[in-house]
Amino acid sequence: MSSNDKQPSCDTCHQVFFTLGTLRRHIAVIHSTMERPRFPCSFPGCSKTYLYKRHILEHVKIDHAKNPVRFPCTLCGKEFKTRTELERHIPTHTTEKPYNCATCGRSYANRGNMISHQKTHLEKSTRPVSKCHVCPQTFLSSRGLQYHIRAVHESRRDxxxxxxxxxxxxxxxxxxxxxxxxxxxxxxxxxxxxxxxxxxxxxxxxxxxxxxxxxxxxxxxxxxxxxxxxxxxxxxxxxxxxx
The missing domain is CATH 3.30.160 (Double Stranded RNA Binding Domain)
Known part of the structure; x- marks a missing residue:
């Protein structure tokens, strides 16, 4: 864990955070090798589990509410579960790509995609990887691993x-x-x-x-x-x- 006068960053994946607290949570959730207990959703038919109880409350509010709040895109009408998802979607309607890779200059509309790309510039021996527990395939992001498990090993079409x-x-x-x-x-x-x-x-x-x-x-x-x-x-x- 390292920090400077501006923002703290993760020593493993180099992601930058606004506070030391969010950096510590990131390390505990993403890079910890310890098995941690997970809290299951109690809603009938839902098999999702979470590391924190507050995440279950957020999940129930978003996915299982009788009249859930949705955030519609004014350009195409598509609805999103959270404002953050809507904000990530908006750049798909424009040519704006405000996030630039500091190494090669490649531009991205989404900050998360830019961060994932930056990992490809690291030496292979130092790249943080997420390993699949079913097959030998590895990924540069936990999100990529999640998509892989759902699509390949669970045959989900979400x-x-x-x-x-x-x-x-x-x-x-x-x-x-x-x-x-x-x-x-x-x-x-x-x-x-x-x-x-x-x-x-x-x-x-x-x-x-x-x-x-x-x-x-x-x-x-x-x-x-x-x-x-x-x-x-x-x-x-x-x-x-x-x-």
Whole structure:
């Protein structure tokens, strides 16, 4: 734990905090290796657990209230459970990216995404990682690990499309789905420079281009190789179901 005249920061992941108290809570929750008791939600049918009782109260107020407060986006009408979620959503309607990486200058609309990106500049041996308890895959953020467990090992689809009945496993996959299936301006098409593949999304085109290179993500169990971590993660379920 380190601090300067301005703001304290975490020695492990370098995240900056406004107070020493929030930094200490961050270290205790995110980086502690000790098993800590969790408090389960008592609402029927809910299996969520929390480290702090106050978080249960917040969860019940947001998710189980009879008339829950929702924060609508005035630009698209989408509703959010908290004001913070709404504030993170607003930049998706603009080109504004106010958060810049101090190392490479890359810009982000969301501060959390910028912090996750900054970890990629650390030496691999010093990067803080979150390990999956089911398979050998590791992640640079606890949020990435949570998405992985829900999507790959629990087969959860918690992100519904507002334009159709399809449900997706992560916000990123939902964004890709909307960009491909419900794109408003179909004149914005992008082409691969090595084949005839076309897509409306830059992310899809980037993933496709990886397939023009040798697969490099190797399975820990059978040594089969895949083009992306996502494909490798889905493949892991074959081995975990067998064991």
């Amino acid at each position: 992100h519904p499309c507002e334009f159709c009945d399809k449900r997706l496993s992560t916000p990123a996959s939902l964004k890709r789905h909307v960009g491909v299936m419900h794109v408003m301006n179909k004149g914005l098409i992008r082409s691969c420079d090595k084949c005839e593949y076309k897509s409306y999304l830059i992310d899809n085109l980037a993933r496709h281009r990886m397939r023009h290179n040798p697969a490099r993500h190797e399975c820990y169990f059978c040594r089969k190789k895949f083009f992306s971590f996502g494909e490798l993660g889905k493949h892991f379920s074959v081995h975990t179901l067998e064991s």
